[in-house]
Amino acid sequence: MDFSLNEQQRGWQMEARRFAEEEIRPISLERDRIADPAATIDWDIIRKGSRLGFRTAAVPREWGGHGIDFVTQAVVIAELARGDSAIAKTFSQCWKWCHLIADRCTPEQRDRFLKPFLADDTYLLGGGITEPNAGSDNRLPPPDDPRSGLRLRAEREGDEWILNGEKCFIANANVGKLFFAFTRTNAAAAVGNGTSIFAVPIDTPGVRVGKVFNKSGWRFYQNAELIFDNARVPHANLLGEVNSGLKGHGGKNARFGELEYAANAVGVCDAAVEMATQCARTARRGGRLLAEQQLVQLKLSEMHMYTEALRSYVMRLAAESDADRAQPAPHGHFLMNFSSDAIQRVCYANLAIHTYAGGAAMHSGADKLVRDAIIWTHIAGDSAQRMKSLQGLLKAQPA
Ligand SMILES: Cc1cc2nc3c(=O)[nH]c(=O)nc-3n(C[C@H](O)[C@H](O)[C@H](O)COP(=O)(O)OP(=O)(O)OC[C@H]3O[C@@H](n4cnc5c(N)ncnc54)[C@H](O)[C@@H]3O)c2cc1C
Incomplete structure (x- = not known):
């Protein structure tokens, strides 16, 4: 390729x-x-x-x-993330x-x-799926159990829908202007069949921002609660059919989420490699530069290896999306999981190469990359749940 x-x-x-x-x-x-x-x-x-x-x-x-x-989207995200992962994500x-x-x-x-x-240069968008009791279980519910998954209720009243409930960890919630709220429109159905999406401007009466979460990483990026208390949303703001919100629409845009995180991780890995190389070329231990120590060379090699492997995987999936070629179902999930492993290994190795003062000390730089990398553990579901999509690959291949 x-x-x-x-x-x-x-x-x-x-x-x-x-x-x-x-x-x-x-x-x-x-x-x-x-x-x-x-x-x-x-x-x-x-x-x-x-x-x-x-x-x-x-x-x-x-x-x-x-x-x-x-x-281009992947390349731009990686470059921006090399400067700051959270700003790129905003x-x-x-x-x-x-x-x-x-x-x-x-x-x-x-x-x-x-x-x-x-x-408007300051108009930011956001979307809410996660709730205090529904995170990865929106994506991995017991398939037929209506008790799992999101609970934010939407009930129709004439030309309006009345929304009641709460979302949490919603990106840009306290700074954005338009949100896409995933709501339960059929409580008797499993979440996959009972969810509808509404576009909700932040100034909708009955919508308010709750607490802003204090995260260890991605501190620039805002995550907050969105509370809906008899919020009235016009029927004209319903996206698609009622109860179709979580039904896969199969378009190539649906694959953007995993690509986005993985491309961001490439930029963070680049920044970590750069920082570690700079440190190894200038710091001396035992009378020699760190770059001359074989154990440090091993760490640097591993950092390069993961970074370049991730870059190739990102570029392949981006190119396939542009060509609108059918990809075996789980590759987006594998890419996301690999990016999570790569960013955490690479950023930790960078931290290890630095001295305590230059690395682990708060706000020294290397610590920030590790704190940002931790975010990958809890975004868009979790790694263990994504491995479930291997089933798609097993089905696609003859026994
Ligand atoms: C920086 C950041 C930004 C975010 N932005 C948004 C946003 O903009 N919009 C949004 O909607 N959400 C957002 N989220 C929330 C994110 O999607 C959730 O954190 C994620 O889906 C995991 O959900 P959870 O934190 O509730 O963990 P849980 O789902 O409670 O998972 C906790 C643990 O339980 C396990 N588990 C859960 N369910 C099952 C199951 N059925 N079977 C087996 N194991 C299970 C998981 O594997 C995990 O190990 C954001 C999160 C972060 C960290």
């Missing part, structure tokens, strides 16, 4: 690299140090990135965005919901939701 970038893809990559080096890196540790989790976002960097197209990059050109393909989180808009909205809804998003 040829992974060389064309001129346009290279242009986006270079712009993202420049932005990461000149604008993101200088503020990364400073934002990480802020104690109040609700105060870490920097609107100036969001505005600057938005003006360069990083907020709206995934919206097709004919709808007013930049229409970059999946390979931009790409908007792409995720733009993909949902592209897949599920009518042309009228698309215009209505995209217009304000495209017009």
Whole structure:
């Protein structure tokens, strides 16, 4: 497979690299140090990135965005994440919901939701599936048991739906303007058959933001509770059919989530390799540079190996998505799990190569990469649950 970038893809990559080096890196540790989790976002960097197209990059050109393909999306995320993983995610989180808009909205809804998003450099998007008692069990419910999965209720009243319940850990919840809420519209059915999605502007009466979570990593990225107390949402904001919310729509955009996290992990691994190499080339132990010690060389080799293997896997899945080729079902999940293993190994090795003061001390830099890497353990379900999709591969292959 040829992974060389064309001129346009290279242009986006270079712009993202420049932005990461000149604008993101200088503020990364400073934002990480802020104690109040609700105060870490920097609107100036969001505005600057938005003006360069990083907020709206995934919206097709004919709808007013930049229409970059999946390979470019992966490359841009990796470059931004090399500067700061959480800042990169704040931009790409908007792409995720733009993909949902592209897949599920009518042309009228698309215009209505995209217009304000495209017009305002600080307009962020979010979406809520997770609830205090429903995280990975939205994805891995006992298949026929209506008791598992999300409980946020939506009941129809004329031309409106009344939403009651609570979401937690919702990205951008305290800073975003439009959210896609996954609601239970049939409590008697299993979650896969009883869920509907509504677009909910944050200023909808009855919607309020609860606590902002104080995370160890990705501190720039905001996660908060969203509380719905008789929130009235117009029927016109229902996406697709009632009860179709969690039914796979099979489009290539549905594969974006795993690609997004894995591409972000590539950028973090690049930053860790760079940091470890710099340290090994300058720090001396036992009268020799660390880079001359065989055990350190082994660690550096392993870091390179995981980083390059992950980059290749990301590029392959991105290229296959662009070609709209059918991929064996579990590869998105395997990619996500591999990215989780790779980022945690690579960032931990970087920390180990540093001295305590340069590595493990709070806000020294290497510690931040490890704290950011821990996030992969708890996003979009969990690694053990994703391994279940191996069943898809077993079914696809003759015994
Ligand atoms: C930084 C960050 C950003 C996030 N952003 C969003 C967001 O924007 N929107 C959103 O909706 N959510 C978001 N989440 C939530 C995320 O999707 C959940 O944390 C994730 O799905 C795991 O759910 P949980 O934390 O409730 O863990 P749980 O589901 O409670 O899992 C805990 C443990 O129990 C195991 N387990 C759970 N169910 C089963 C089962 N049926 N069988 C066997 N084992 C099981 C799991 O494997 C895991 O080890 C975010 C999380 C983080 C960390």
